[in-house]
Amino acid sequence: MDKPEPAGDVNPQTSSRRGRVRAATDQDIRRTARRLLIDRGPEAVTLRAIARELGITAPALYRYYGSRDDLVQHLRLDVIADLAAELSKEISGLAADGTARLFTICRGFRRWALTHTKEFTLVFASPTGDVGSATGSVATLNRASEPFGRIFLMAAGQVLATHKLTIPPADSVPAELRDDLTAFQSELLSVFTESGVDFPLDRLDLGTTYVMIQFWARLYGHITLEVFGNYPIPLSKPDAVFDALLADLAHEIGLELA
The missing domain is CATH 1.10.357.10 (Tetracycline Repressor, domain 2)
Structure with a gap:
């Protein structure tokens, strides 16, 4: 029977998996922002619109970007x-x-x-x-x-x-x-x-x-x-x-x- 991990330790595999998920989500956000830009213009690139396209909540995007300006700068x-x-x-x-x-x-x-x-x-x-x-x-x-x-x-x-x-x-x-x-x-x-x-x-x-x-x-x-x-x-x-x-x-x- 496997021993439970100490509460204070971080499982490297879990950490790596979370990092990959975060990177993939970041790519999805920027890919969606780019598509909105091309289809509808700069004014369409909003956190709310991106969240709606990805099926997540707008506040969840703040885990990746502090503001719309932050996201737009990365898109630029x-x-x-x-x-x-x-x-x-x-x-x-x-x-x-x-x-x-x-x-x-x-x-x-x-x-x-x-x-x-x-x-x-x-x-x-x-x-x-x-x-x-x-x-x-x-x-x-x-x-x-x-x-x-x-x-x-x-x-x-x-x-x-x-x-x-x-x-x-x-x-x-x-x-x-x-x-x-x-x-x-x-x-x-x-x-x-x-x-x-x-x-x-x-x-x-x-x-x-x-x-x-x-x-x-x-x-x-x-x-x-x-x-x-x-x-x-x-x-x-x-x-x-x-x-x-x-x-x-x-x-x-x-x-x-x-």
């Missing part, structure tokens, strides 16, 4: 990771000098945004799904540690490291922006260092940082107008318009569009 990271993985696969066979990779990422990001509009809205309009909120938005590249920001900046870093670009002098940068750009430079250097980019430090001045932010702002702005159907005029050939934008961005910094 899932979406960003999937986007980065998709783009990484797309550029894996391209030349390492960065040009082809950078513009392939630009095109791939637009294609993903137009075919994943609900996920784009959640991630790039607001981390909480409240369209129009700028707080914490990844509409800029200030989340360099996240997978998509990292892959974009790595490609940009390769271009900066291997090409002689047309960059405006640092003193032409608006004085009101210089402190913000200087702060952003440390994040850029960290990304370049961790990714193994042999980046000449003398090239990362305020003019370079300003060009990078302007490049992203124009790219993101164009894609956002397309996603939300807000382009100023109807576009019969939107791909051609986007390619023209990329050509302009490349020309302005002395690159040939790849």
Whole structure:
């Protein structure tokens, strides 16, 4: 006859089984949240709706997430990771000098945004799904540690490291922006260092940082107008318009569009 376990001991098998159940339930929650997002939009992702879909009580979800914002943040990271993985696969066979990779990422990001509009809205309009909120938005590249920001900046870093670009002098940068750009430079250097980019430090001045932010702002702005159907005029050939934008961005910094 087996001896009963001491009351104070934890059965490793029981603990392991509980851990697996918890992990599986967490996956179910996030999978359900993703489905609600895709089918109905960011506003449909609520703890109550997820609980109803899973056949559990809403309070039970608080064992996994402290709030809706907590869950949405994890959902955001899932979406960003999937986007980065998709783009990484797309550029894996391209030349390492960065040009082809950078513009392939630009095109791939637009294609993903137009075919994943609900996920784009959640991630790039607001981390909480409240369209129009700028707080914490990844509409800029200030989340360099996240997978998509990292892959974009790595490609940009390769271009900066291997090409002689047309960059405006640092003193032409608006004085009101210089402190913000200087702060952003440390994040850029960290990304370049961790990714193994042999980046000449003398090239990362305020003019370079300003060009990078302007490049992203124009790219993101164009894609956002397309996603939300807000382009100023109807576009019969939107791909051609986007390619023209990329050509302009490349020309302005002395690159040939790849």
